Every structure is written in structure tokens, then in C-alpha cells.
Amino acid sequence: MIKFIRSEVKRIYGVEIPLDREHIVGHYQINPVTKPNCPGSEFQFDAIIAALKGSESSTGNQGNSASGTVLYRVQVGAYGVKANAEKTLEAIKAKGYDTMLVQVGNLYKVQVGAYSKKENADNMAAKLKADGFDTFITTQGGTTVSVESASASITVGSKVKIKSSAAKYSTGQAIPDWVKNNTYTVQQLGDGKVLLKEIVSWVNISDVSLV
Structure with missing residues (x-):
């Protein structure tokens, strides 16, 4: 959605929205009175911005931000079969976490967050472990790949x-x-x-x- 909005703004107005926290904001920053907690304290702004920067990068060095800052990611599995990675991703989403699927070579990796401070990555890893997921911290990113999520449309009776x-x-x-x-x-x-x-x-x- 953010990628689409940026492309439309650039197409219509000729303005490119920078990929940083000053310009990619939450409702709580625009309207703190009626939406003080939107989208929530666990929303992965850093991960989304890092993924967008990674998709625009042609260097392949997607473990770091565009400024060269090391990003710490919480990884929950690496799979040779995309469908297996998607199962883990769905399980993590079912617990309320924002996550992404990236590809490095022939491996599909499920990652949560992209933090400039390792302490924040450690805290997220601890939460995931408490929910039953094996994790480790990595500075290697990858190419973000799309995931066909069935959970959004399947309901009782489907x-x-x-x-x-x-x-x-x-x-x-x-x-x-x-x-x-x-x-x-x-x-x-x-x-x-x-x-x-x-x-x-x-x-x-x-x-x-x-x-």
C-alpha cells in the first residue's frame, strides 16, 4: 500500500515521498487526540521502511539501511520450499506479529522487524520465544517476496x-x-x-x- 501511494503521488504531483520515519507516520502522529494508539506500539515501521528500501536497492546489500546503518532482524526459520515458509509466517501473524518473507539465494526466510538497535531486536526475539517460536538475530536481509495469505478471505462456511x-x-x-x-x-x-x-x-x- 505504501509503495502504491508513493508511486501515485510521484505520478500525479511529481513528488517522491522519502522513506524515513519523518514521512512514513502513524495516525497517532497526525491525530493524537482521537487516535493516540494507532497503529499500536508493536507496529513495525522500521521493518516496512527497510523492506521498501530493499526493494528499491540494486546493490543487493539489503541487510543494511540506505544510510549504511546495520539493521538487526529477528529470523524465525529459513526454508527451501516457499510454502513451508508461508506456514510459519501465517502462524506468526496469527499471534499478532507483523512479519515478512524474504528470499536469499534458494532460501525463503521469515523475519520480524528490522531494528537499528540490537536491544529492540533482542526484546522482540524474547517475545517470539515466549510464544513458542525459535529465533535468532541476523543482520542479513534479502529480497522481499509476496505471500498469498488465505486467512484474509476464508471464513466459517467457505x-x-x-x-x-x-x-x-x-x-x-x-x-x-x-x-x-x-x-x-x-x-x-x-x-x-x-x-x-x-x-x-x-x-x-x-x-x-x-x-
């Missing part, structure tokens, strides 16, 4: 199919191939997963698609 790339139910058992050829009804929503009525099974929400 008709879905299990993706052919799905390997296991959210409970850990293997998903047989014949299950992937049918249409199912979402009976219940969970944290990053859905309960399918016809087979009475929980499936990761990243492993289903709307029919």
Missing part, C-alpha cells in the same frame, strides 16, 4: 480445497493425495488453521485455497 503442495495436517499426520481432490466446508477457524467439516480434520490455512 468452500475450500487442500492444495496439492500440502504434506501434513496441522496435527502432524500425512495428508493422502485423494483428500486433495475434493471440496470441503470450513467449520471452524483456529490459529493459522481451519477445521474442515467433511473430513473432521484441522488443516493449516496456508494449505487451503478458496473454491
